[in-house]
Amino acid sequence: MSVTAPQGFRAAAVACGIKASGALDLALVASTRPCTAAAVFTTNQVKAAPVRYDQAMLAHRRAGFRAVVINSGNANACTGPQGLSDVYRVTELAGFLLGFPADTILMMSTGVIGVPLPVDKIRAGLMRAVPALSEAGGEAAARAIMTTDTRPKMAVRRLTLNGIPVTIGGMAKGAGMIHPHMATMLALITTDAEIDADRLQALLRSAVDVSFHRITVDGDQSTNDTVMILANGAAGAAVDEGSMPLFQEALTDLCMELAKAIVQDGEGATKFVEIRVRGARTPEEARRIARHIARSPLVKTAFYGEDPNWGRILAAAGAAGVPFDPDAISLWIQRENETPLLLFDRGAPAFYFEEEARRIFQASAFRVILDLDMGEGEDWVWTCDLSHEYVTINGKYRT
Template structure:
């Protein structure tokens, strides 16, 4: 892992909801950092989303990110917002930070209030742990139903000098970001103007986190934070911006893939590539309708090249096209053309290919130049088992 300069991590077992595992994590930058954020579009926005958004609107700089697992602090009213702000005061006092320098995020069960006595007890141990934990510890601590921690790092040269980027994320269910609970923190030691950083950050999110789905459910808590502290001594400028943007987007895409790979109970990552749409919005409608379809997702789990479910989803997507122009290809094998299935023995050809984790589904609409790619998971028995028992 290439951990950017000037960042420290702390994780502890605070017993906020879980016992026998760490559930509270703090990331601190030694320098003030340009801060960016992209948040859920769900109307029911969790207390930490409301608080963090207001903080970034007032001041696009931060020193820290604080995340708890097990309790989403969503749909908790004014008390939830007050509790969120109080946690920042508690941790800030213990760690020598101002509350307005700490960005909050939460993940877990919706509708539960924080136990503030436990938060009060946790603040000092959390601050004392700063620097003794790693980015992987941080990633493990913020997990809920995740099967594995999600981290991606990269080093890129700007003006002949190295800049490091690191992203951590959590999420396995309630995943359909439109910016489950999907949380991610992205850090770099490059120096970036705050307005430029927010612009670059949002562009990366649009090409990555906003192009994945597990179950079509957009969470109350979806949050992606970005900190750029300048500890490398390298500044992002007009001359090197595109190279930095490419690195940011690449890291985000890689970790967004992990969210789908780790979808609750998932065994497949379906790469849905729609081309030939009237415009990008139509291509997105088509891709999302196919990717959200329970019938398509269960067919992928069953290793069944069921083109009928795919074209039926396309037909109700609202995208403009003529049925006879549609071509559907799976893993390089053409299934559907001219309004009917091809005469290829595609079941035999696809039998070994559908055993792989990654399934590429290409859909040509023949109606324009619009295109869109979406990553989706399959739907399995285990998804039901996990979510039927989630609160218990």
């Protein structure tokens, strides 16, 4: 059910002809009640028209929103003044069809950059999507926002606030151009809890920081990345100071599930790898090193080749721009629920069996642990391998 799991949310999806394949490419998610909204956007300086539009709408108001239009197959990025004008045209039409003011409609887009948005196709699609809105439309909406994704990404969390059941639902897309600080990914989260705008923004930012900001597939940031949450209060339970930690835990857990799903479905990915750095002076320094390792092409191709070439990992760590003592560091690799295998011990190769190291690299998911032995700082990044298929997908993305 994803985004339609919380009370008061409906969704629909149609194929309006943006994708040449004829696949679903237009999703509409609407609420029966006005919503408070919060969002985190791409940090890329080149921002798509829908990102600029949403930022402007949320700067103007953070409550009263009723729907989100999401198209795939066209990013509406680098399209000049016409791109922004097209967003206004789409949201005005959606508002008219739904019976809501245009400034209560938000929009997201994903797909090819530099191509004008086919507004006529979207107009025809919206005319079919509005009457099709239903509580059963969540999965179809999750499929409609996919580009190179191989499967829809959905998650639901249920909790009780002050004795009242509350639900959080979410859907995301993303497989390539994935890197911390938002990268090609869209995520829409809904909840039937009542939350004021400032608290909702703080909750979302905290959840994003340990989920979507912890993933990298290829080190590229997109023009369109958006994580948005809508809260309509339909459950009749308010998130107050006392219940905020409980809601934060559920929201963070949902975001982490969606973020992991994006990495696991990375373009051409065959491995899910957690890079964990500990013993740094600060968590920030640990994160810098983990990210540098996670985006190294040499490291990622070694993951793909199932080659436990730990020298590449150490070399990437040393190039991260964070000072440390090479003679103090240690490195392990680990399968889930198994004892870590020590590969490098305080500046020197450890004794281990190569077959055992290769067995760990052959797993579909494993962990790399680097200890700098300098302090208490620790952080992690989730990444994947870099395969032949990734090159094929991106070498022919527009064809």
